[in-house]
Amino acid sequence: MDSEKFILKNKSLPDEAIPVIESMQRDGEKVLFVIVGDLTLKGRYAPTALIFTDQAAVRCDSGEVSRYLYKDMTEVESKRMYGNATLSAVMPNGKREIFFRYTYAVAALCDAAALFINHLNNGADLMEENAIMTVTFERALSVCPKCGRTLLHPGAECIMCRSKIKIIKRLSKYITPQIKTLIVCIILSLITTAMSLVPPTITGFIVDVVFGTSEKSNIGILNTIADMVGPDTMRLLFTMIACLLFTYILQYGIGIVRSYLMRTVGDKAVAALRSDIYRKAQYLPMKFYDKTSTGSVINRIASDSSTLQQFMLRITQEAVVHAFQLVGIVIIMMTLNPHLTLLSLIPVIFIVIATRIFSKKIHPYYRRIWRRWSSVFSTLSDTIPCIRVVKSFTGEERSAQRFEEKNNDWLQMDLKIGKLATSFPQIISFMVTCGSLIIWGFGGTKVLEGDPAYSAGLIVSFISYASMFYNPVTFFANLSDSFQGALASTEKILDILEAEPETHAESHVVPDKLEGKIEFLHVGFSFDRSKKVLDDVTVTINPGEVVGIVGTTGSGKSTLVNLLMRFYDGYSGEILVDGHNIKNFDLSAFRAQIGYVQQEPMMFSDTIFNNIAYSNPDATVEEVLHAADVANAHEFIARQPDAYDTVLGERGVGVSGGEKQRISIARAVLKSPSILIFDEATAAVDSETEHLIQEAIDRLIAGKTTLMIAHRLSTLRRANRIIVVDGGKIIENGSPEELMALKGKYYKLVQIQSMTADAERMREEERL
Amino acid sequence: MSNGTKERRFVSGNDRITVYENNLITLTFEDGTAVERLEPRRLFPVNLLSSYITLLDKEGREIAVIRELTDLDKDSREIIRRSLEDYYLVPHILRIVTVTEKYGTLHWKVETERGIKEFDIRNRNHDIRINKDGCVRVRDSDDNRYVIPDYKRLDKHSRNYLISDL
Structure with missing residues (x-):
């Protein structure tokens, strides 16, 4: 049974598989890993298992065990269908047989397993292939193998099962600088709590000794004060009022100091945390942003950090205060009168239970309200930016109705919860008051009966204490909820803080000025190991060459550029620039040598001047003006009322897409890079603007190694070499003339595009 | 510039500026050639008030740029200053x-x-x-x-x- 624990698997093994594995192990077969599936061959949901040993794959499915030797299987294939997928292989009888069926939940593992078998049959090393599978298993884990909790993303560490000390250590970094203030805060809290416990005793004393007939109370210090004041009850009353005033002043005065200090501690901690997350987010590799939406990263920086801060403060402060208050009250009540104490605690039990029930009941409602609200919000963000479409298809009424529906849903839900949410506090208060009735009833009877252990003052103090008791009780009853929330936030924050930043190799070669020779040597790349985006790409680009990269969407041409920019480092093979492996270059120094112009230019909401100077913040005014000249941007900038001081993204700033593109080209000019990359730079603009941009590009690329990704072949008229990429491979490579003579893919593309161009020209002529 | 960009012309201290009409000016170069009907405009109307003043013709083409107002002689400077004052009305x-x-x-x-x-x-x-x-x-x-x-x-x-x- 023990050996079962060490077998690599994605879920706990189904019962029927365990004896199978055990018997195989007894026979000396080595079990490598098990894919626990969820679908039988007949298509019913049930746990199944595909056990991979060093010789064969063994399927346990609906009580049947089938064995498939690797050497009997050829062309193992994983095929994704709709909601389910299959593993199949060509068996010795020459027919393709499906030997495992599963849902998408395990599809990634089965994809890898298919490769595993094929590679083994091609003579690959067993241990090496097993190592790849181990990695795949780790990445594919979407639930924690220990506790079964769903992870933030497949392969993430489970926050519940992590060493809590490590988490606390990680976060304490933000609290420790404030530790002195925090300790002062806790001490002050203890004082204020202690002060809050005093008044009920004094009021009890006033009732008994000042108004009543008792000579003495059972509180020693108050007796001493009474002795010092003398027999005058009026004087005694005002002395007691003075005592009350003194404790109130102390309690609330210290309260002010404490709250202020608390706020400082909290603000400082959260500010430090937030800056850290932001800084880290800047250095995270593109890979991280591929799997995490930018919105979620923004959310983590903005709101998860404050959720966490609130929780840290709650734990360090409120928990201490409440615990102290709870203990303090019980001790005082017990010393005053144990019987009455136990009696007055009866409603507490009900209140704790009621609170738990209430929060359990109301929690899903809050989530529902929240979901209704986000659906209202998404209607908003869907339709308002698309208002042009809405109007052009006369959809105003439809979208108004849709919004009204969603808004009504929200209203209904909110009204529903309203009853519950507003009645609960009232019910709790009612129960607390009923608690005081018990004290009145029981204690009052005793007082009237003349029991010396009971007095009117005692009952008055008791009622005050009992009511103070409920605050800390409800606090602890609800603590676990806020703990859950904080844990979720912590998980998301740590995901950023602990993610690997972009890799920097040990040897930081700082390129002085690159010649611009680029070599791809057997480069292969895949985002998720299942589909190769680039496959064994080898190409050399000489300094000063202008290379056009063409290919259909998804052919891998942008990936080529992304790898060169080092947005992704996990590729096989080598990329050399000027003979150096680009992984050995200092990352920022290397990127500084590359000018990159995207299809959709990204602008910061800052002045045009600063947007251009972003690539070189030390540039002088005239250098920026020159860059704008080269980019054909100066004239339209000068026409803006605020010229270079125009703030982009503001109301009334009319900068078109083509103009932004020229600003981004100016940005690239100012960088004076050695290598230029244009990723569909003119794809989104009209032909006149394209001409202006083309002119700018022509000026910019003089003498520089240039890669141009383009759909429109007209963009590539300056290219002296064309690379055609298809299916992750370079299928054609040569000068435009050579490729035309080849009559291959490039030739076909040119034919198609010149046909459309001809048609356009004819239409143009007709119009004239 | 080697890469085909038109060289920007900066106004030198020996060039003259005279009033054409209203806020428009005439720029007479040292060699006597003159361009009429130019409108002085700031390239940095927020951050640099007295430097980088571009002179645009009727079509909005840039004829020359005044690097610093102080580069000009006193009369020319005054004309530009008044023209800019007319053009940019930004009350305090x-x-x-x-x-x-x-x-x-x-x-x-x-x-x-x-x-x-x-x-x-x-x-x-x-x-x-x-x-x-x-x-x-x-x-x-x-x-x-x-x-x-x-x-x-x-x-x-x-x-x-x-x-x-x-």
Whole structure:
């Protein structure tokens, strides 16, 4: 049974598989890993298992065990269908047989397993292939193998099962600088709590000794004060009022100091945390942003950090205060009168239970309200930016109705919860008051009966204490909820803080000025190991060459550029620039040598001047003006009322897409890079603007190694070499003339595009 | 420039500037050639007020750029200065008389060196911009500009109005 624990698997093994594995192990077969599936061959949901040993794959499915030797299987294939997928292989009888069926939940593992078998049959090393599978298993884990909790993303560490000390250590970094203030805060809290416990005793004393007939109370210090004041009850009353005033002043005065200090501690901690997350987010590799939406990263920086801060403060402060208050009250009540104490605690039990029930009941409602609200919000963000479409298809009424529906849903839900949410506090208060009735009833009877252990003052103090008791009780009853929330936030924050930043190799070669020779040597790349985006790409680009990269969407041409920019480092093979492996270059120094112009230019909401100077913040005014000249941007900038001081993204700033593109080209000019990359730079603009941009590009690329990704072949008229990429491979490579003579893919593309161009020209002529 | 960009011409101290009409000027180069009907415009109307003044012709083409106003002789400088003053009307706010708010739009009544003016501010985050040196730039809902050279030197009353909006 023990050996079962060490077998690599994605879920706990189904019962029927365990004896199978055990018997195989007894026979000396080595079990490598098990894919626990969820679908039988007949298509019913049930746990199944595909056990991979060093010789064969063994399927346990609906009580049947089938064995498939690797050497009997050829062309193992994983095929994704709709909601389910299959593993199949060509068996010795020459027919393709499906030997495992599963849902998408395990599809990634089965994809890898298919490769595993094929590679083994091609003579690959067993241990090496097993190592790849181990990695795949780790990445594919979407639930924690220990506790079964769903992870933030497949392969993430489970926050519940992590060493809590490590988490606390990680976060304490933000609290420790404030530790002195925090300790002062806790001490002050203890004082204020202690002060809050005093008044009920004094009021009890006033009732008994000042108004009543008792000579003495059972509180020693108050007796001493009474002795010092003398027999005058009026004087005694005002002395007691003075005592009350003194404790109130102390309690609330210290309260002010404490709250202020608390706020400082909290603000400082959260500010430090937030800056850290932001800084880290800047250095995270593109890979991280591929799997995490930018919105979620923004959310983590903005709101998860404050959720966490609130929780840290709650734990360090409120928990201490409440615990102290709870203990303090019980001790005082017990010393005053144990019987009455136990009696007055009866409603507490009900209140704790009621609170738990209430929060359990109301929690899903809050989530529902929240979901209704986000659906209202998404209607908003869907339709308002698309208002042009809405109007052009006369959809105003439809979208108004849709919004009204969603808004009504929200209203209904909110009204529903309203009853519950507003009645609960009232019910709790009612129960607390009923608690005081018990004290009145029981204690009052005793007082009237003349029991010396009971007095009117005692009952008055008791009622005050009992009511103070409920605050800390409800606090602890609800603590676990806020703990859950904080844990979720912590998980998301740590995901950023602990993610690997972009890799920097040990040897930081700082390129002085690159010649611009680029070599791809057997480069292969895949985002998720299942589909190769680039496959064994080898190409050399000489300094000063202008290379056009063409290919259909998804052919891998942008990936080529992304790898060169080092947005992704996990590729096989080598990329050399000027003979150096680009992984050995200092990352920022290397990127500084590359000018990159995207299809959709990204602008910061800052002045045009600063947007251009972003690539070189030390540039002088005239250098920026020159860059704008080269980019054909100066004239339209000068026409803006605020010229270079125009703030982009503001109301009334009319900068078109083509103009932004020229600003981004100016940005690239100012960088004076050695290598230029244009990723569909003119794809989104009209032909006149394209001409202006083309002119700018022509000026910019003089003498520089240039890669141009383009759909429109007209963009590539300056290219002296064309690379055609298809299916992750370079299928054609040569000068435009050579490729035309080849009559291959490039030739076909040119034919198609010149046909459309001809048609356009004819239409143009007709119009004239 | 080797890469085919037109070389920018800067106005030198020996070039002359005369009035053409209104705020338009005529630029006479040292060699006697003259270009008429030019409009001086600031390339940095917010950040650099007396440098990088471009001279545009009727079609908006740039004929030359004045690097610094001080590069010019006294008469020419004065002409440019007056032309810019006509073109860029950015009154100085001397005092904020009242500020009211309605439906999120601010309504300011201010005293400028050009008299009392009332205007709306639509977006207090974008349309009131404060510089580190204390200079505040205000844009009203009609895209008119105002400036408070140093808000710290406003009277207390105006300062309170301003601070409550920032």
